[in-house]
Amino acid sequence: MTTDTTQSAPVRFDTKIAVILREDLETWQRLNVTAFLVSGLGTQDPEVIGEPYADADGTPYLPMFRQPVMVFEGTKEAVTAAHGRALSRALPRAVFTSDLFATGNDRDNRAAVRAVPGDQLDLVGVAVYGPRNAVDKVMKGARMHP
Template identity: 45%
Template sequence: MFDTKVALIVRDDLASWQRLNVAAFLATGIAAAAPDALGLPYLDAAGTPYGNMLGQPILIFQADLHGLQSAHKAAVQGHLTIIPYVFSMFSTGHDEANRQAFLAEDPGNLNLVGLGLRGPKKAVDKAIKRLSLHP
């Protein structure tokens, strides 16, 4: 049905509000990185217009830090679209500060709390191998 796959991975030791916040930010990152994946705007029977959404399913997984780092490594090797969220971004208040927090991370040991991935199905499947769906 779809040649691509979208997966969000959130860290399993986060509070519920953090998991939801990370998933929301990752989803917006995927939409921004892949505008071609957006469907058309919605219209209800009364003619009220609504916004558009991603035109394909988004699967949400959970992982510990090691699982996120492994998925990240596979995503880089698979040349996937990668949207990162690191722990230090919880303490920032705006986008520029988020980018600075991410830039300060050790690229070989990112303190990831979330990843958004999009790309060919097989490459995404390889990155999320052994991860469990979020309950």
């Protein structure tokens, strides 16, 4: 009898998904912003999505990310710096600005972001995906979310 060690070996990813949130957000805002931010990553980079799920009864469930999402927090300046580093490394990214708390739909969200120059966005969160080392550099100075 042989055992399949590939099934029990730890999985290490050469990529990372990370979100940085502004530390002054309310709990509901943190959850909402995180959900919105990560929703965009799989649309541009389908390799971040794993296989569909099914329970023992055969009930199907949607696929999810194939790897953990690391959530960080920092000051407004730390979020802005992370955004700039993500841009300079051309990493896939999503942004959430404070203006989006006042909108109620995707069209208005996009219009709110489009109305502000990139260096003036009032960022409350940024999500990035890419090579581990590059994402680690983007998140430099941020701390893990408690």
